[in-house]
Amino acid sequence: MVQKYLSLVNGSFEHAISVLDRGFAYGDGVFRTMQIRHGLPVNWPFHYQKLVADCAAIGIVCPSAELLIHDFSILFPIRELDDESAWVAKIIVTRGEGARGYAPPAVTVPTRVIIKSPMPEYAKAHYAQGVHLHVCETTLAKQPKLAGVKHLNRLENVLARMEWRDEAIFDGLLLDDQSNVIECTMCNLFARFGHQLMTPDLTQCGVAGITRQHILGLGKLLDLEVNIGQIALDRLLQADEVLICNSLFGVFQVVSIADVAWEPQTLASKIRKLIAHD
Amino acid sequence: MVQKYLSLVNGSFEHAISVLDRGFAYGDGVFRTMQIRHGLPVNWPFHYQKLVADCAAIGIVCPSAELLIHDFSILFPIRELDDESAWVAKIIVTRGEGARGYAPPAVTVPTRVIIKSPMPEYAKAHYAQGVHLHVCETTLAKQPKLAGVKHLNRLENVLARMEWRDEAIFDGLLLDDQSNVIECTMCNLFARFGHQLMTPDLTQCGVAGITRQHILGLGKLLDLEVNIGQIALDRLLQADEVLICNSLFGVFQVVSIADVAWEPQTLASKIRKLIAHD
Numbered sequence: 001m002v003q004k005y006l007s008l009v010n011g012s013f014e015h016a017i018s019v020l021d022r023g024f025a026y027g028d029g030v031f032r033t034m035q036i037r038h039g040l041p042v043n044w045p046f047h048y049q050k051l052v053a054d055c056a057a058i059g060i061v062c063p064s065a066e067l068l069i070h071d072f073s074i075l076f077p078i079r080e081l082d083d084e085s086a087w088v089a090k091i092i093v094t095r096g097e098g099a100r101g102y103a104p105p106a107v108t109v110p111t112r113v114i115i116k117s118p119m120p121e122y123a124k125a126h127y128a129q130g131v132h133l134h135v136c137e138t139t140l141a142k143q144p145k146l147a148g149v150k151h152l153n154r155l156e157n158v159l160a161r162m163e164w165r166d167e168a169i170f171d172g173l174l175l176d177d178q179s180n181v182i183e184c185t186m187c188n189l190f191a192r193f194g195h196q197l198m199t200p201d202l203t204q205c206g207v208a209g210i211t212r213q214h215i216l217g218l219g220k221l222l223d224l225e226v227n228i229g230q231i232a233l234d235r236l237l238q239a240d241e242v243l244i245c246n247s248l249f250g251v252f253q254v255v256s257i258a259d260v261a262w263e264p265q266t267l268a269s270k271i272r273k274l275i276a277h278d
Numbered sequence: 279m280v281q282k283y284l285s286l287v288n289g290s291f292e293h294a295i296s297v298l299d300r301g302f303a304y305g306d307g308v309f310r311t312m313q314i315r316h317g318l319p320v321n322w323p324f325h326y327q328k329l330v331a332d333c334a335a336i337g338i339v340c341p342s343a344e345l346l347i348h349d350f351s352i353l354f355p356i357r358e359l360d361d362e363s364a365w366v367a368k369i370i371v372t373r374g375e376g377a378r379g380y381a382p383p384a385v386t387v388p389t390r391v392i393i394k395s396p397m398p399e400y401a402k403a404h405y406a407q408g409v410h411l412h413v414c415e416t417t418l419a420k421q422p423k424l425a426g427v428k429h430l431n432r433l434e435n436v437l438a439r440m441e442w443r444d445e446a447i448f449d450g451l452l453l454d455d456q457s458n459v460i461e462c463t464m465c466n467l468f469a470r471f472g473h474q475l476m477t478p479d480l481t482q483c484g485v486a487g488i489t490r491q492h493i494l495g496l497g498k499l500l501d502l503e504v505n506i507g508q509i510a511l512d513r514l515l516q517a518d519e520v521l522i523c524n525s526l527f528g529v530f531q532v533v534s535i536a537d538v539a540w541e542p543q544t545l546a547s548k549i550r551k552l553i554a555h556d
Contacts, residue, residue: 007297016294017302019285019391024295024370026432027305033378058433059440090378092302095436100311100368100395102432102439102463113297117378141419141483142455145437153431154304154380155336158373159423161380162337177420185380205419 005117008071021111023094026102027152029111030054035119035248036087039076040069042276043247046210050150051091057149059104060095063112075116086119088248092152122249127272130255130264131170131244133184135233136160139177140205148208157185171244173233173257176205181231187246188212189254191231191239192267197224200231211245214275221274222267241265250275283395286349299389301372304380305430307389308332313397313526314365317354318347320554321525324488328428329369333388335427338373341390353394364397366526370430400527405550408533408542409448409522411462413511414438417455418483426486435463449522451511451535454483459509465524466490467532469509469517470545475502478509489523492553499552500545519543528553 007015022028032051034041041047048065055062068091076087092113098105138160146153160172171184183189183206190199190212199216202208219226236242241262242254253268255261285293300306310329312319319325326343333340346369354365370391376383416438424431438450449462461467461484468477468490477494480486497504514520519540520532531546533539 005298009297015297017297018294019287019292019370019393020283021302022436024299024302025309025430026436027430028433028436031303058437088378092297100366100393100398102435104436104440115297115378120378138423141421143419143434145416146433151433152303152305153433155306155424155429155431156421157380158300158304158306158382159336162382 005115006075007113007115008075009113010111011067011071011074017111017113018097020097020099021094022096022098022104023092023111023152025098027154028058028104029060029092029094029152030058030150031090031092031152032150033088033090033247036072036076036089036116039078040072041089043210043214046214047247050210050213051093054149054151055093055110057146058095058151060093060108060110063093063110068112068114071112071114075114088117088119090115090117094152120248126170126249126252127269128264130253130262130268132168132256133244133254134164134166134169134172135258136163136172136174136185138163139175140182142176142204144204147205148202150207150209161185170252174206175233179233181233181236182206184244187244187249190215190243190245191236192224192241192243193239195224197222197226198229198231199226201228209246211247211250211275215245215251215271218271218274222270241267243268243271245271283393284353285391285393286353287391288389289345289349289352295389295391296375298375298377299372300374300376300382301370301389301430303376305432306336306382307338307370307372307430308336308428309368309370309430310428311366311368311525314350314354314367314394317356318350319367321488321492324492325525328488328491329371332427332429333371335424336373336429337382338371338388341371341388346390346392349390349392353392366395366397368393368395372430398526404448404527404530405547406542408531408540408546410446410534411522411532412442412444412447412450413536414441414450414452414463416441417453418460420454420482422482425483426480428485428487439463448530452484453511457511459511459514460484462522465522465527468493468521468523469514470502470519470521471517473502475500475504476507476509477504479506487524489525489528489553493523493529493549496549496552500548519545521546521549523549
């Protein structure tokens with residue numbers, strides 16, 4: 001496959017990992033996708049903290065921040081520091097190689113992979129006029145032991161993403177099996193009801209992204225009460241404003257979900273400024 | 279990691295796959311573990327049929343049987359046909375390489391990996407006196423779209439397998455979130471109640487293995503009524519006999535689950551003979 005990317009495996013330029021890697025065998029690992037500006041991930045402390053927490057959730061020892069920063073310095077060398085072009089870095093940390101069988105070896109050496117690829121170009125219309133969501137038929141299974149964690153078991157997201165090809169649809173809304181809104185396939189979601197800004201509870205399923213975490217702390221700056229709770233789909237469709245967020249585009253307003261539409265408003269751009277995504 | 283194995287990636291001797299493979303990125307693929315005797319997988323028609331069905335369940339085009347048999351002929355060459363030593367072949371089929379993002383590329387070429395490793399040696403006592411099970415605290419999430427499929431999203435099995443280190447325990451019993459018995463981390467389960475031999479319903483979670491499928495067809499030969507149904511843990515513990523099965527060891531009797539014990543009986547060895555595992 002021809003595409004523009006560069007990758008480091010355990011600190012060396014490599015584009016392959018062992019067929020015995022448990023990340024490949026079982027999805028036994030976690031990952032992060034980050035925007036790189038001036039050689040370092042935007043909001044790196046949030047990302048590293050989350051990487052450590054996600055590794056801990058499945059019992060993997062996270063590589064040190066020093067090691068990862070050294071990797072970044074190789075992939076994004078100093079001569080690019082003045083380069084305004086943005087890149088995406090995807091970090092994958094797996095439990096490492098193992099023999100056949102689910103039991104991890106007594107001693108495991110985590111595999112760390114960093115993949116550098118060009119920053120996707122988001123349409124200007126997404127910023128100005130918002131985005132459209134599909135409501136996925138694929139629902140998220142409840143697994144409290146893995147909920148919130150950005151692990152490598154992402155078949156639900158893949159199946160959900162395969163539900164539409166219409167390029168006018170930016171992402172798909174994922175519900176649990178009781179029609180509660182959880183997230184989208186590649187981002188988290190907020191809904192504003194008057195002065196309340198709510199984001200779904202992710203203790204049963206979903207991925208708790210760092211931009212969501214960031215926004216949860218912005219209540220005072222936004223003059224909104226920001227909190228976590230259950231949001232049924234019916235209720236979401238009555239929200240005053242719906243937003244989605246991730247580490248690459250920051251925040252977009254949602255202007256339609258299925259046949260319900262909203263007028264473009266200003267909260268998304270206000271938050272983008274606060275989280276350094278504008 | 280030093281260990282005795284040999285692998286083919288898309289028909290060539292390789293021990294690595296691309297970091298962009300969707301099997302690694304998302305667990306976007308399926309697998310099978312098979313016993314090889316005389317150069318071919320035992321019960322190959324069952325295995326291939328299941329591989330095709332599992333690929334179809336997640337929208338992957340399965341490699342042809344001809345291609346896979348050619349791969350086997352390379353990994354298990356004809357000079358070994360008289361060799362009585364048994365091997366294990368693990369086939370992994372992924373959706374192939376992809377760019378960043380959950381959407382599969384418009385055209386994907388599935389990746390096929392076959393890993394050859396030595397057949398594990400099961401203790402003679404497992405055949406004669408049965409095996410012990412741990413009851414896992416990790417439960418299986420309900421996802422009807424993936425239930426039954428042996429896909430690469432196996433973090434639940436990994437977390438469950440990490441719950442014990444006691445070598446006297448052969449496997450862990452996995453329940454759903456309502457305490458229904460589903461399977462073990464690496465095998466399926468049957469429970470005999472008088473003349474009824476039951477195996478759990480796997481339409482919400484679990485992996486429907488081919489040995490289970492095989493046994494489901496043996497009712498008349500065993501003079502038992504064999505069927506699929508819901509089995510609560512409480513009920514399982516009152517069974518007359520509990521068996522576990524997979525493609526490597528065939529069938530073992532379970533002689534203890536937590537603090538409930540059974541005397542060794544004869545059904546396991548009877549079934550092993552019928553399914554060519556003795």
